[in-house]
Amino acid sequence: MATKANQATASNLAGKARASAPAAFALPDAGDGAREFHFSDADFRGLVDLAYKFAGIALSDSKRNLVYSRLSRRLRTLGMKTFSTYREYLEETESERENFINAISTNLTKFFRESHHFDHFREQIAVPFSRNRSTNRLRVWSAGCSSGEEPHTIAMVLKREIRDVERQDVRILATDIDTEMVARGTRGEYPENSLDEVPRAYQEYFERTSKPNTLVVDRAVRSLIAFKRLNLMETWPFKGPFDAIFCRNVMIYFDGPTKAQLIERFTEKIRPGGFLYIGHSESLNGAHPGISLVGRTIYRRV
Helix, strand or coil: CCCHHHHHHHHHHHHHHHHHCCCCCCCCCCCCCCCCCCCCHHHHHHHHHHHHHHHCCCCCHHHHHHHHHHHHHHHHHHCCCCHHHHHHHHHHCHHHHHHHHHHHCCCCCCCCCCHHHHHHHHHHHHHHHHHCCCCCEEEEEEECCCCCHHHHHHHHHHHHHCCCHHHCEEEEEEEECCHHHHHHHHHCEEEHHHHHHCCHHHHHHEEECCCCCEEEECHHHHCCEEEEECCCCCCCCCCCCEEEEEECCCHHHCCHHHHHHHHHHHHHHEEEEEEEEECCCCCCCCCCCCEEEEECCEEEEC
16 A cells, blocks of 8 residues: 555645646647647646646647647547537546546557666676575566566566566566556567567567567466556555666656656665666756765765
8 A cells, every 4th residue: 555655645646737837838729720620729728727637748839730630530439529528528437547547658669679778687686586595586667668578677687587586576567557558568469570689598588479570478477467557646556666767758748847746656665775777868967865876867865
């Protein structure tokens, strides 16, 4: 269960989202031209506010066409004629909020992305654990795991370095706000060309399936991972602590106050000496005194 501090933090985040959702610049209503649905500036700004309120996602004006394109599919599915009707439905129907977040989320990932993180993880976490069996517990969190390439990469590194790792108290938590991505990660099936980014030493952890041009991650590797749906803005239903947290290319979607709150919460969940890995385009300069920069986009819990 989450601590009262985490519950309070989540409540503060929700309050901040309601109070300080970023206002989009006033835009003239785009000429709808051949568009199927009228999409006014008020529609866009209303959806921007809801994205921030429900998920802390700060959508810039440059995302206007993306929002229209992806949410038009929801209007068709629901048989709605206007975005204003959809906005009202979204406010009133909690189950639709998950579809809304899934639609506007962007998922781009691959195996061994930003490979220096996995080199560091192997040297600082996996290898020391394999040599020091007096430490018999290892926990890693992949926050914003998308379709599962990141947690499966972590699991492959652990499998290669730790003998009989599936029999050890080693677990990876993989979470994402997008339920479709969580389902894909759980299946562990990927296009055959995904191997292009996998070092040869790790390609043995993939098996062919009956589906054409499809591979599945080895069962022993998959057994280390628990995939869960989680909105980072909500209360986190686990205690930790974690030896490492990967939250890469996720915080670029959040504004400064939301990012600072998340860093504070991540820091609370990392054991002293553990690590936080963030994306190559992200920076935590002055974000929290409890962590210090020790490598390129790698932070250590003090």
